[in-house]
Amino acid sequence: MDFFGEIVQIFGVPPSVGQIFGLLYASPVPLCFSDIFEQLDISKGSASQGLQLLRDLGAVHSVENGGEGRREYFEPELSLRQLVSGVLRERIAPMAAAGDERLARLRKLAEQDGSADEFYLDRVEQLETWRRRLKTVLPVLTTLLGPKRRK
Amino acid sequence: MDFFGEIVQIFGVPPSVGQIFGLLYASPVPLCFSDIFEQLDISKGSASQGLQLLRDLGAVHSVENGGEGRREYFEPELSLRQLVSGVLRERIAPMAAAGDERLARLRKLAEQDGSADEFYLDRVEQLETWRRRLKTVLPVLTTLLGPKRRK
DNA sequence: CCTGCGGTTCAAGCTAAATTGAACCGAATT
DNA sequence: AATTCGGTTCAATTTAGCTTGAACCGCAGG
Numbered sequence: 189m190d191f192f193g194e195i196v197q198i199f200g201v202p203p204s205v206g207q208i209f210g211l212l213y214a215s216p217v218p219l220c221f222s223d224i225f226e227q228l229d230i231s232k233g234s235a236s237q238g239l240q241l242l243r244d245l246g247a248v249h250s251v252e253n254g255g256e257g258r259r260e261y262f263e264p265e266l267s268l269r270q271l272v273s274g275v276l277r278e279r280i281a282p283m284a285a286a287g288d289e290r291l292a293r294l295r296k297l298a299e300q301d302g303s304a305d306e307f308y309l310d311r312v313e314q315l316e317t318w319r320r321r322l323k324t325v326l327p328v329l330t331t332l333l334g335p336k337r338r339k
Numbered sequence: 340m341d342f343f344g345e346i347v348q349i350f351g352v353p354p355s356v357g358q359i360f361g362l363l364y365a366s367p368v369p370l371c372f373s374d375i376f377e378q379l380d381i382s383k384g385s386a387s388q389g390l391q392l393l394r395d396l397g398a399v400h401s402v403e404n405g406g407e408g409r410r411e412y413f414e415p416e417l418s419l420r421q422l423v424s425g426v427l428r429e430r431i432a433p434m435a436a437a438g439d440e441r442l443a444r445l446r447k448l449a450e451q452d453g454s455a456d457e458f459y460l461d462r463v464e465q466l467e468t469w470r471r472r473l474k475t476v477l478p479v480l481t482t483l484l485g486p487k488r489r490k
Numbered sequence: 491c492c493t494g495c496g497g498t499t500c501a502a503g504c505t506a507a508a509t510t511g512a513a514c515c516g517a518a519t520t
Numbered sequence: 521a522a523t524t525c526g527g528t529t530c531a532a533t534t535t536a537g538c539t540t541g542a543a544c545c546g547c548a549g550g
Contacts (some may be wrong), residue, residue: 233542237539311364411527
């Protein structure tokens with residue numbers, strides 16, 4: 189159970205969120221909100237926020253119950269590709285965007301610097317090269333993780 | 340400068356370490372220990388630990404100075420592949436190893452459980468599949484980031 | 491309309507991690 | 521051999537961010 193709790197920290201996701209996913213993953217049947225915070229012994233607040241994040245990441249889906257009450261039941265996303273691409277979309281992409289702006293500003297600085305040597309410009313350009321490579325590689329990664337692809 | 344400080348946090352590397360790398364990256368000439376903690380206005384302790392980590396990651400190299408004093412001068416690693424593989428080796432691999440042990444234990448639990456349905460065993464096997472995929476894909480990533488490869 | 495239930499929001503507390511600063515170590519210099 | 525210098529180590533402090541818990545919202549049922 190804590191297994192997931194620790195794993196997800198790599199991606200900057202709080203442990204409790206990993207635990208929630210772990211609980212759902214370990215459950216043969218979909219669970220509802222109260223199941224989650226009762227069984228994990230965490231606060232309603234954590235459970236709510238955690239579920240929200242998992243929804244944003246596309247890591248859980250609410251499943252239709254037979255019109256019983258208004259409880260929402262959840263089950264985990266089981267496609268590794270979906271999970272990874274969710275993290276990429278919600279955590280990495282925003283950072284990349286922010287980085288882009290900064291990088292643009294850095295370039296301006298380097299250009300208007302007008303210093304004798306082109307050292308700073310070179311470095312900025314290398315940064316841009318790095319960023320470009322990462323941007324091309326990351327999407328490839330998600331396709332590589334696609335299910336049941338042939339050898 | 341803080342640019343790097345923020346970026347590295349994704350990988351669970353403390354900001355000060357990123358700043359050190361940033362400083363070296365932005366410097367036309369190699370810098371020594373005292374340059375670093377003076378210019379960044381951080382403690383000697385942070386600088387020392389930070390440099391240690393960067394060394395472990397293979398993100399900086401000490402460069403031979405012309406026999407002047409015993410100061411050690413540093414310059415940044417500029418190969419993206421080296422940087423990424425360093426992070427993989429020092430941060431990801433250990434976690435993967437720890438995960439393996441846990442996974443093995445989980446499997447034992449699932450096997451000896453002897454419960455009627457094979458649900459738990461199925462889930463454990465899926466986890467193993469995920470892990471296997473990640474282990475094959477990550478090395479590929481570093482080669483994809485290799486320098487000046489042809490289109 | 492009022493009450494209870496499922497769920498969300500948010501300020502405040504708390505835990506874990508990063509940073510500090512001082513004690514310390516070995517090598518070089520005097 | 522004593523002192524200074526470059527650098528490391530580690531306990532204590534600070535900071536960041538996760539968790540909590542209470543107030544709150546909308547809806548369903550009475």
